Amino acid sequence: DAGVIQSPRHEVTEMGQEVTLRCKPISGHNSLFWYRQTMMRGLELLIYFNNNVPIDDSGMPEDRFSAKMPNASFSTLKIQPSEPRDSAVYFCASRPGLHQPQHFGDGTRLSIL
Amino acid sequence: DQQVKQNSPSLSVQEGRISILNCDYTNSMFDYFLWYKKYPAEGPTFLISISSIKDKNEDGRFTVFLNKSAKHLSLHIVPSQPGDSAVYFCAASRGVNTGTASKLTFGTGTRLQVTL
Numbered sequence: 001d002a003g004v005i006q007s008p009r010h011e012v013t014e015m016g017q018e019v020t021l022r023c024k025p026i027s028g029h030n031s032l033f034w035y036r037q038t039m040m041r042g043l044e045l046l047i048y049f050n051n052n053v054p055i056d057d058s059g060m061p062e063d064r065f066s067a068k069m070p071n072a073s074f075s076t077l078k079i080q081p082s083e084p085r086d087s088a089v090y091f092c093a094s095r096p097g098l099h100q101p102q103h104f105g106d107g108t109r110l111s112i113l
Numbered sequence: 114d115q116q117v118k119q120n121s122p123s124l125s126v127q128e129g130r131i132s133i134l135n136c137d138y139t140n141s142m143f144d145y146f147l148w149y150k151k152y153p154a155e156g157p158t159f160l161i162s163i164s165s166i167k168d169k170n171e172d173g174r175f176t177v178f179l180n181k182s183a184k185h186l187s188l189h190i191v192p193s194q195p196g197d198s199a200v201y202f203c204a205a206s207r208g209v210n211t212g213t214a215s216k217l218t219f220g221t222g223t224r225l226q227v228t229l
Contacts, residue, residue, distance in 0.1 A: 004156070033216070042221035043157075043202065056216060091156055098208075101147055102217060104156030 004105035012111045018080040021108045025094030035091040082112045116140045119220035132190040136203030143205040148188045151200045193227045200224045
């Protein structure tokens with residue numbers, strides 16, 4: 001079975017550019033999560049969706065960040081404009097149900113120059 | 114405010130011995146706890162979980178202990194193997210026992226090195 005698929009695996013871009021990270025959750029999973037991992041703050045939840053609806057976006061750092069889930073098999077996390085402090089590894093995870101563990105993708109390593 | 118804390122950033126254990134990784138939490142509303150393992154350049158993978166109605170859960174070489182009064186949980190790996198070398202994250206959530214949707218709060222991780 002395919003796991004959570006994230007693309008791209010690596011992204012290097014200049015500050016001010018728009019960045020779009022993509023995630024395909026595991027089929028049948030009804031919750032999707034976006035995390036950011038940095039050395040300073042560890043693994044932080046940015047936003048999560050249940051049945052394609054955003055439930056909690058309190059972790060989104062600022063208005064430059066936005067996330068969408070247009071259908072059950074696809075989600076995007078967009079940063080516009082990007083800044084060097086956005087450099088981190090971004091993980092997407094999905095979960096089949098309430099009392100089930102989350103399954104993570106392998107992450108996107110984002111570097112903003 | 115770090116609600117889930119892993120105070121040891123690293124741990125080194127000899128192969129065959131027991132590895133004990135610790136985690137403390139401050140939110141008494143947490144009722145579901147998980148451990149994840151993470152290798153470099155990969156996402157975290159689920160290892161073992163425990164609900165607050167239990168104080169121990171075992172799966173092969175891995176056992177998680179929960180002490181609710183101390184707001185403390187630990188992961189025991191016996192015997193430790195070189196392939197266990199990874200970063201281990203403790204995570205907690207609330208609402209499992211009430212059936213409400215909830216997010217995970219992660220600790221900052223402990224890097225385990227199992228030496229030969």
